[in-house]
Amino acid sequence: MSSDAPVGARPPAGKTFFGHPRALSTLFLTEMWERFSFYGMRAILVLYLTAAVADGGLDLGESSANAVYGTYNAMVYLMALPGGWVADRLIGARRSVLWGGVVIAAGHYVMAIPTGWSVFAGMALIVLGTGLLKPNISTMVGDLYERDSPRRDAGFSIFYMGINLGAFIAPLITGFLGEKINWHLGFGAAAVGMTFGVLQYVLGRRNLGDAGARPADPLLGADRRRALTRVGVASVMVLAAGLVLLLAGWFTVDTVVNLLTVVTVLVTVGYFARILTDREISDTERSRMKAYVWLFLFAASFWLIYDQAGSVLNIFAADRTDRSVGGFTFPASWLQSVNPILIIIGAPLAAALWLKLGHRVSTPTKFAVGLVLNGLSFVLMAAAARAAVGGDLVSPLWLVAVYAIQVAGELSLSPVGLSATTKLAPVKYASQMLGLWFLATAVGDAIGGQVARLADTWSQPVYFLTFGLASVVLGLAAVMFTRQIRQLMAGIH
Incomplete structure (x- = not known):
């Protein structure tokens, strides 16, 4: 998916949004409400799946619930590939975002229906809708600026604030409604949030000008x-x-989850094989893609651990954390708001640090730092789990500290990885590489969902320590092979 604006795609002049095109406010709010609905539902999903039937839940075992959660996340990111293709070749980014938002809202409304089947049907719709919306709304933000505009990065920074603002607010609302009143009411709140997003997107479409109005590379006639x-x-x-x-x-739930995990891995292997065996790319581009394979594996390993915050760590918050404050027991899902607020605080600091260090710290080294920090967060979780052995409840500050370490790791890897994706991409596949980067999260979440099954059979201290140390070792190994990876990168830092 190209983020370069076509000629004539500039939005109309007029009022601005913090000095940026007015259209940015429309896309900012759309993304904020979409993330509100996504993270709001995700914050209570595993808690609902594992809750007893008497408490309104599905009474699904923790093993299966963790696998469902991981696979759901994986499918959301996997569908970014066909979603980008639909926009680029068939209907354009603008209509893709609109229809994606409508389908997402429908999915949340289905989940609000108080029956067991509604949750899985709703998740299927949300996956399809997010695949249409998520990659293409970012493309439209890029369409608001000239390729070399100095305001472009600042515009994306404002846009990403909307992501984390929605992710911060959502668990506070859906978590309270879902855990304290009714699970399906929490899902309904996510539906209302996405509805707000769709409505304001439709009302603000006049601000968009021609941005995203047409497919970037439309299929016509017989090809279509x-x-x-x-x-x-x-x-x-x-x-x-x-x-x-x-x-x-x-x-069955387990059969479908296992099948989707295999599909995610096979799609990824096929995608890399297609690029690496393409005779139209140069030897230098092929070398850079070989380096990218290593970065991809590091990223997938990172997300395998990181995205267990909404599954294994969420269950730990519900069952083994003392959440009483002044006689009020706050919902376990409220702790899901810690991550986005820390990102809002830490992102500017990380950006300033990388700018100051410049090329003195290479991309593979930054990935290694992310892996080590991610591993250390699970080592700390092992200590928290050890303190909770015997049924004792531990302070929620354990989880706050774990999330703080993970966010530091994310800020070392995620934005750097996105930048490396664009720099290492072969010219022929430049527009598809963002989808490939999303696949790293998909693979990590899919395999992570299967790995998380072990949390229900292993002792928690052993589980967290095993995978925490594994991530630290992988990070240290990445440092050892930094020189070889940089050679494959052929001049890219």
Whole structure:
């Protein structure tokens, strides 16, 4: 997906938003409400899945619930690939964002229906809608600026503040409603949030000018019909596979989760194989992609641990944390707001640090720092779990400290990885590399969901210590091989 604005895509002149195009406010609020709905639902998902039926939950085992959570996150990021293709080749970014928002809202409303099946049907809709919205709204932000505009980075910084603002507020509202009143009411609050996002997007469309109005590389005539036929055939095959599983009695939560995990890994392997074997890319580009494979593996390993905040750590917050303050027991999901507020505080500091260090610290080294910090967060969690052995409740400050370490790791890896993705991309695949970067999160979350099953069978101190030390060792190994990776990067820092 290209973030370079086509000629004539500038929004109309007039009022500004903090000195930026007025359209940025429309996209800012759309993204804020979409993240409100996403993180609001995610904050209570595992808690709902594992809650007893008498408490309004599904009474799903922790093992399966953790796997469902990881796979759901993986599918959200995996669908960014077809979502970007739909925008680039068929309907444009603007309509993709609109229809994505509508489908997301529908998914949350379905989840608000107080039945067991509604949650899984709703999640399927949210996955499809997020795949349309998430990658393409970022493309539209890029369309508001000239390629070399000095305001471009500042505009994205404001936009990303909307992400973390929505992620911070959401668990406070949906968590209270879901845990204290009714789970489906919490899901309903997420639906209302996404509805606000869609409404203001429609009302603010006049500010967008031509940004995202047309596909970047549209399919026409016979090519379009051929592509739509293939999409239709693929959809029928997926439905047929689901029907076969259902008739054979294999259509269970665990079967679907395991199948989707395998699909995520196979898609990733196929994507890399396609690029690395393409004879049209130069030897230098192929070398850089080999370096990117290592960075990708490091990133996937990072997200494998990091995104367990909403599953394993969320359950720990619910079951083993003393959340009483002045006679009021605050919802476990409220601790999910710690991460985004720390990112809001830490992002400017991290940006200033990397700017000051310049090229003295290479990209592979920054990835290694992220892995080590991520591992240390789980080592600290092992100590917290040890303190909770025997049924004792521990202070929530343990989790706050863990999230602080993880955020420091994220700020060392995530923005740096996004930048490296654009710099190492072969020219032919430049517009697709953002989707490939999303795949790192998808793979990490999919495998992480399977790994998290062990948290239900291993003792928690052993679980956290094992994977924490594994991440630290991987980070140290990354430092040892930094020189070789930099050589593969062929002049890219």
